[in-house]
Amino acid sequence: MSKSRFESIGCYMPEKIVTSKELLDKMKTKPLFDLEDITGIKNRRYRSETEDSYQLGLAAAKDCLSHSGYKASEIEAVIWTSITSFKNVSEFQFEPSMSLHIKNELGANKALNFDISNACAGMLTGVYILDNLMRAGIVKNGLVLSGECITHVADTAVKEITEPIDDQFASLTVGDSGTAVMMDQSTNEEEGFEIIEFLTFAECAELCFGMPSTQNPGIAMYAKAVDLHAESVKRVPPFLSRILEKYEHLICKYKNTNTKKPIDYVIPHQTALKVMIAGVKDVFNHVKKIDRIKDFELPELLAYIQEFGNTSSTSHFVVLYHALKDKILKPGNTVLMVPHASGISIGAFFFRLGKLKV
Amino acid sequence: MGTLIRSTAIYSDKNPIDSIQCSCEAAKQCIASAGIDKMDIDLLINTGIYREKNIAEPAMATIIQKKMGMNLDPVLKFEVNSTFSFDLKNGPAGILYAIQVADGMLRTGKIKNALIVSNDVHPSTKHVPDFPFTQVGSAVLLEQSSSGNKGFTEFTFKTSDFTHTGFNGFVDMSKIGHEGRNIMTIKQDEDYVDDLLEFTVSTVDEFIGRYANNGSAVSHVICNKPSKTFGRDLVKRLGIPEKCLIHTYDEYGNPHTSALAVAYYIACQKGLLKQGEKILFVGAGAGLTCACGLYCM
Numbered sequence: 321m322s323k324s325r326f327e328s329i330g331c332y333m334p335e336k337i338v339t340s341k342e343l344l345d346k347m348k349t350k351p352l353f354d355l356e357d358i359t360g361i362k363n364r365r366y367r368s369e370t371e372d373s374y375q376l377g378l379a380a381a382k383d384c385l386s387h388s389g390y391k392a393s394e395i396e397a398v399i400w401t402s403i404t405s406f407k408n409v410s411e412f413q414f415e416p417s418m419s420l421h422i423k424n425e426l427g428a429n430k431a432l433n434f435d436i437s438n439a440c441a442g443m444l445t446g447v448y449i450l451d452n453l454m455r456a457g458i459v460k461n462g463l464v465l466s467g468e469c470i471t472h473v474a475d476t477a478v479k480e481i482t483e484p485i486d487d488q489f490a491s492l493t494v495g496d497s498g499t500a501v502m503m504d505q506s507t508n509e510e511e512g513f514e515i516i517e518f519l520t521f522a523e524c525a526e527l528c529f530g531m532p533s534t535q536n537p538g539i540a541m542y543a544k545a546v547d548l549h550a551e552s553v554k555r556v557p558p559f560l561s562r563i564l565e566k567y568e569h570l571i572c573k574y575k576n577t578n579t580k581k582p583i584d585y586v587i588p589h590q591t592a593l594k595v596m597i598a599g600v601k602d603v604f605n606h607v608k609k610i611d612r613i614k615d616f617e618l619p620e621l622l623a624y625i626q627e628f629g630n631t632s633s634t635s636h637f638v639v640l641y642h643a644l645k646d647k648i649l650k651p652g653n654t655v656l657m658v659p660h661a662s663g664i665s666i667g668a669f670f671f672r673l674g675k676l677k678v
Numbered sequence: 679m680g681t682l683i684r685s686t687a688i689y690s691d692k693n694p695i696d697s698i699q700c701s702c703e704a705a706k707q708c709i710a711s712a713g714i715d716k717m718d719i720d721l722l723i724n725t726g727i728y729r730e731k732n733i734a735e736p737a738m739a740t741i742i743q744k745k746m747g748m749n750l751d752p753v754l755k756f757e758v759n760s761t762f763s764f765d766l767k768n769g770p771a772g773i774l775y776a777i778q779v780a781d782g783m784l785r786t787g788k789i790k791n792a793l794i795v796s797n798d799v800h801p802s803t804k805h806v807p808d809f810p811f812t813q814v815g816s817a818v819l820l821e822q823s824s825s826g827n828k829g830f831t832e833f834t835f836k837t838s839d840f841t842h843t844g845f846n847g848f849v850d851m852s853k854i855g856h857e858g859r860n861i862m863t864i865k866q867d868e869d870y871v872d873d874l875l876e877f878t879v880s881t882v883d884e885f886i887g888r889y890a891n892n893g894s895a896v897s898h899v900i901c902n903k904p905s906k907t908f909g910r911d912l913v914k915r916l917g918i919p920e921k922c923l924i925h926t927y928d929e930y931g932n933p934h935t936s937a938l939a940v941a942y943y944i945a946c947q948k949g950l951l952k953q954g955e956k957i958l959f960v961g962a963g964a965g966l967t968c969a970c971g972l973y974c975m
Contacts, residue, residue, distance in 0.1 A: 403735050410852035412734070414727045414862070415769045416841060416964035424841045432835050434775045438764040439736045445764050449779055456782035472851070519760035520722075522743035523750040530735030532858020538851050539734060539858070555753040562753075663740035663763065666753075 322505040323512030324451045327461065329676055330384025331641040332376055332498040333628065336366040338471075343478060343492055352484040355492055360593025364495030364629030367469045372406040374418060376498030377467025378425055384500035385426065387677040390461060395428040395502075397450055397462030400435040401442035402633050403530060404469050404539070412539070422465065432459060439528075440589055441518075441661035442466050442633030443499060444669060448518050450503050465500035466633045476533050476540040490528075490543040493592070495629030499637035510652075511674035514570040517563055518659070518667035524551045528662040548664075549595065556599065556666055560658065561606035561613070563668045568613050574654050574672050583619040583670070584653040585643070589660040590625040590635040597621060619656065622648070633661075636669075644678045651675045680829025680974065681781040681820050684791075685712035686943045688936070689815035694803045697729040698738060700815035701795040702745045708793070708817035716748050719819075720789040721780060722763040725772035725935050728798040728811065731859040732849055739763035742795060769963030770902035771835075772796070773938050774971050777820065778833050784822040792820040796935045801849075802860040810864060812931040816939030830973050832889045836881045838966040844870035845964040871905045874962050879915045881968040882960055886916065889972050890956060893918045897955035898945060902937030902962060903927045912960070924950070937961075951975050 340356040340363070356362060367376070377400065385392060400419035407413050407421065419433035432453075438445040446464035453459045477491035506512035527548045533540040564571060571582045588596045604618045624639050631638045636657045643649040650673070657669040687707035689700055701724065709716050724739035743763045744750060752760040766776045773794060780792035797815040800806045823829040844867040854861055867873075878901075886893045899922050903909045906927050913923045924941040926933075933940050938959055945951050952975060959971035 406851075407848075411848040411850050412732070414847035414849075415767070415845070416967065417768050419768075420837050420965045420967065421841050423837070424839065429837075429839050432775075432778075433768075433837065434772070435767040436764055437734075437737050437767060438740075441764075448762075452782045452786055452788055453779070455788075456785045458778065458782050518762045519749075519752060520740050520743055520763040521751050521753060522740050522748070522761070522763065525736055525740040525744040528736065529733060531731050531733045532849070532851070532854065534856055534859060536856070537854055537858065541735070555751075559753045662736040664736075665740070665762070665764075 324454050324503050325506040325512035325674055326676060327502040327504045328384050328388035329637065329641050329678060330380045330387065330500040331638060332379035332383060334365045334367050334371055334496050336368055337363045338366045339363050343474065346478045347481060349482050349484060351489055358592060359493050360626050361493055361629045362626050365497060366471050367496045370409060371469065372409045373402050373404045373467040373469045374407040374421060375467065376469065376496060377402065377465050378422055380467065380498035380500040381422060381426060381463060381465050384502055388502045390502060392426040392428045395431045395461065395463050396459035397453060398423040398428055398431045398433040399446040399450060399462065399464045400466065401446040401464060402466040402468050403437065403439060403442060404472065406469050438665060439662035440632045440635065441659040441663065441665040443637055444657065444659040444667060447503065447669065448516055451513060451516050454505055461502065461504035463500060463502050467498040468632050468634055469496050470494045470632045471496050472539050473530065473541040476536055476538050479536050480533065487542040487544060488540060490545045491541045493630045495631050497628065497631040497634045497638050499634040499641065501637060511672055513671040515563065515567050515668055515670035518665060520663050520665045521555060524664045552660060552664065553602065556660060557602045557606040559666055560603045560668060561610055564607060564616065565610050565613050571670065581617045581619055583656050585622050585649065586619040586656045586658065587622045587636050587639045588658045590623060590630050590639065593623055593625055596623055641678055644676055649673060680823050680827065680831045681777060681784055682823040682829040683942065684819045684821045686818050686939055686946065687711060688940050688943045690813065694799050694805060694813055696803060697726055697797050697799045698741050698745060700797045700813060701726065701742050704815035704817040705742065705746055705793060705795050708819050712819050714791065716746060717759050719748055719761055719791045719793045721783060721792040722748065722761055723776045723780065723794045724765045724796065725776050725794060726796040726798055727767055727935055728800065730799060730801060730803050732801045732862060737763060737765040739765050769967060770934055770937050771961030771963050771967050771969035772935050774833065774959060774961045774969035775835065777830060777971065780820050781830060784820065790821065794818045796939065798934045801862055810932060811934040814930055814933035814936045814940050816936035818939050828974050830971050832972040834885045834970045836968050838877060842873060842966045844873055871908060874904060874966055875908060875911055877966040878912060878960065878962040878968045882916055882970055885970040886958065890958065895956050896922060896958045898951065898957045899923045899960065900938055900941040900945065900957055901960035903932055
């Protein structure tokens with residue numbers, strides 16, 4: 321059976337840049353820690369007063385189609401995957417679906433469309449679903465997209481944080497964005513997905529909530545960030561090392577002859593730079609304990625958190641897009657994407673890149 | 679091979695309750711009546727839309743998974759089984775989209791058992807006179823059929839080429855003040871249900887023309903009812919006898935995203951569904967959106 325692949329990718333980043341310093345300057349109560357030092361985030365993009373999730377997602381979809389071999393009328397599935405579904409600037413939409421607005425605007429009239437919601441795992445949940453729809457022969461291709469105006473939670477946090485320890489501190493790390501990927505079945509054996517795995521360890525489902533604030537108009541995010549981190553570091557490294565062991569034969573198929581690395585690059589969910597660096601090392605310390613894969617070398621970490629912050633459901637695709645644009649990623653490279661999202665969903669998405677234009 | 683409904687259950691309370699609790703009550707009964715272990719559920723999809731406090735994150739399905747105690751910690755506990763959970767939203771048709779998604783995963787062998795849960799409650803979890811939906815928790819357990827043409831055999835999913843604004847559910851964050859967890863807006867045009875009926879009739883007509891001998895092969899019709907007469911009007915326009923329609927409106931009103939599961943459950947309870955019969959599922963909602971599924975008992 322042929323593999324699924326990313327056929328094209330699109331991205332839209334709002335123009336407005338807000339520095340971490342600018343954000344902190346607005347706050348009455350400053351955090352006890354240095355936000356920029358602890359997260360690595362210098363800047364994040366901010367929606368303009370007239371931008372909403374729909375517009376960000378639509379712009380990304382149009383960018384994606386401009387690089388695609390498919391016309392809108394040929395798209396067979398449209399899956400919208402954001403946390404924030406703002407349309408008409410301030411209206412958080414429940415129905416009709418955002419995917420319907422997008423598909424009609426693009427002219428993808430024959431596409432199967434629906435919205436999914438899975439916190440920061442949104443885009444990759446869409447990829448997981450679409451991969452299966454293609455494997456089952458239900459559709460031949462599809463568009464997965466998200467537009468995130470998630471900085472609404474940062475606005476709320478800036479107004480509401482009054483204690484040096486507060487559940488809303490993680491809200492200061494987010495940034496706005498739109499991303500879209502077209503997927504189809506790979507035409508050559510050496511391109512596309514080798515591994516797609518996802519699970520939810522719901523034991524920790526209630527450590528992070530996004531919902532309207534009771535103090536101000538708008539949404540807020542309440543995260544037990546310390547607990548989230550502590551619980552995740554116990555589980556992500558053993559989970560990933562088991563996946564790498566289980567699929568060692570697939571991973572080693574494309575071992576880089578120059579660097580000897582079985583995986584060229586890893587894209588974790590973009591939360592904080594130090595956490596990501598430590599996380600990758602931690603995974604590969606686990607790997608060293610497993611005989612079959614003990615020689616696996618550390619892949620390169622891809623991070624754009626310094627410039628864009630945590631863009632929530634789009635984060636892996638903001639990184640993929642910019643790493644392609646900056647010519648870091650090249651055809652033939654192998655990439656491991658690691659979702660890690662409120663719920664808590666964790667997974668492993670391993671693929672070999674083809675020629676993706678940006 | 680098609681996807682089979684192994685069991686269903688519904689749950690309703692006199693007063694509105696948290697959607698999570700409502701879905702869990704239905705899920706517990708559904709799993710118990712199937713006689714399987716909850717740990718065998720690999721996929722959990724919530725298709726409910728309106729929920730307590732307008733929670734946007736995490737997926738409600740993940741909290742339902744937690745309250746149900748399904749494979750909560752597979753990594754640390756070295757469990758073989760795990761569950762993946764997410765929400766899928768597409769109004770009353772959402773359940774058919776979720777069944778199509780699960781059907782694909784069952785066919786590729788990615789999963790063995792999928793549970794789809796749903797219900798809609800006003801964010802305040804109070805009786806609000808203008809809120810048009812009845813809260814009924816529903817759960818549907820799916821598995822792959824081992825024999826021939828049983829289960830869901832055909833689907834179609836259609837939407838109008840221009841987005842219809844006759845029905846819109848949203849929260850306007852610029853107007854909610856401090857009450858964002860307690861309020862939301864539903865706008866419905868006077869002619870929305872008529873427009874939806876026209877769109878649904880044309881979609882279903884084409885579907886049964888292709889797969890169900892223009893309707894003569896259909897023994898039962900299971901549809902959501904955005905108005906008291908919608909179901910009757912639909913079968914009449916399709917030329918299907920009214921006795922084929924599973925009636926739920928008088929008892930349950932409009933349970934929105936749970937509507938199809940509620941009607942299927944009622945039909946089972948009443949012993950209406952016989953081996954070999956074909957059931958037409960129709961989910962119609964905002965957009966306009968219409969999904970059809972053909973199910974062989």
